[in-house]
Amino acid sequence: MKEKPLSGEPSRGVAVAVQGVQKSFPNGEERLEVLRDVSFSVLPGEVVAVTGESGCGKSTLLSLMAGLDLPDRGEILVGSHRVEELDEDALTQYRARTVGLVFQFHYLLKDFSVLENVMLPALMQNRRREEASQRARELLGQVGLQDRLHHLPPQLSGGERQRVAAARALINDPEVVLADEPTGNLDDANSQRLEEVLFGLVSEYGKTLIIVTHDMCLARRTMRSFHLEQGCLVSD
Template sequence: MQPLLQATDIKRSYGTLPVLKGIQLSIQKSEVVSVVGASGAGKSTLLHILGTLDRPDAGQVLMDGQDVFALNEKELARFRNRRIGFVFQFHNLLAEFTALENVCLPGFMAGTDERAVRKRAAELLNLLGLSDRTDHLPSQLSGGEQQRVAVARALVNSPAIVFADEPSGNLDSRNAEELHQLFFRLRNELGQTFVIVTHNETLATLADRRLVIRDGVMEE
C-alpha cells in the first residue's frame, strides 16, 4: 500500500551545522506517529519540512505520490492550506475572533462556501465538546479549550494529515491527557492521520509508532 507521506534522504543545515542528515520516513493513512529526541535534535525542523513550511537542502517529500516541493510557492501554499493541518504549542488563535471564527479561517482562505465552512466548524467544535464556546473569544477560554479550538481549526479543511508540534507542552497534566486521548478519538472516528513532535513520553508511547531523531538521523 502506498504510504500517505514518504520522505526520502531529507537533509537540512543551518550555516555549517547539519541538523538533518538524510532522514527516511513513511507514514500510513490513519496512523498516529510520535517523533521524539533531545532538544536541538531537529524534530521541529523536520516537522516544518514535512508540513511544507520550510524546504530541505536535499531530499524529497511525497504526499499521496505527489512531489510537494516540485510545486511553486503559490501552488504549495494552496496545497498546504487544503491538505495539511497544524497544531502548535501556543494555540496561535487570533484574539479578536471568536472560537468559531478562528476555526473557519483556513476554510475561508481556501475559498470554500462560507455557509459550508461555518457548518463544518460548528460540527467540529461540537465534536470536541465546545458547542457552548463557539462565540467566546480566546481570552474567555481555558488553555485546554483554546488547544481544542486549534485542533478544530487544523481539521476544518479535512486535511490528509495533521502535524502537531509540542501540542500539550503548554497544558497541565489533566488537559494534556485529554488532548492526547482526543488525537486517538479523531483517528478512530475520522480516520485522521497525525504526526506529533513531543517531549511528553506518555503521548509518545501511546502512539502507533514512536520515532527517535538522534544525531540527525531517524531511529524507530
C-alpha cells in the first residue's frame, strides 16, 4: 500500500507523528469521546512519556500508535508507515517489525521457557532458529537473566517477567518501543530495575521509546513528556 505524507506535520526526521487524532467508543446510545484532536511528534532516539490520570486516554493513544486499534479521525505516522491506512496484513507486519510492545501485564506464555518466549516473535518472522536463539540470549544477558533461560514464567518474580517482556520487545529490532504502564504492577525495587533495563536497551540500540504512565517519577526521567487530561493534550 502506498503511503502519503502527513498533511500538516513534516515526516522527515520524525520517528512518530500524531496529528489531529480523535477516538471514541460506544457508550449506550451515545459515544464516549476518549481522545480529542491530539497532536505531537517524537524524534528518532527520543525517550518521552505520555502522562495523565487513569481514564484520560493514555492507553488508547498507545494502542493507536501500535496499530491495535484505529482512530476515528486523524493521522498517525510511525517510521515510514501511515498506521491508519495499513490493511490487516500490513498491520501484522508493522506490529511484528516496526514497533516493540511492553505492557503492564507481561503476557508471557507460561508453558514456554524464558528463552522460547523471547525467541517466538523472531521465529514467527521466519528467522533461523539459531539466529533467534543467539539474539534472545544476548538480550536476556543484558537484562540480567542469563541464568533463567530455561525457567518457565511461573518460576520468575514479577520484575523478572517484565524484564523478559522488555527483551522480547526488542528481538525483531523495532524502530519504536511502546511501553504501557510497564512498572504498574511492580514494587519500587523492581520498578527501578525495569526502568534501568528499558532506558539502557533503547539507548544502546538507538531506539525511540514512548512510555505511557501515571508515575511522575518515571516520567521525569524521560527527555520530554506530554500530558493528557480528559482526552486532550494540555501540555508538553
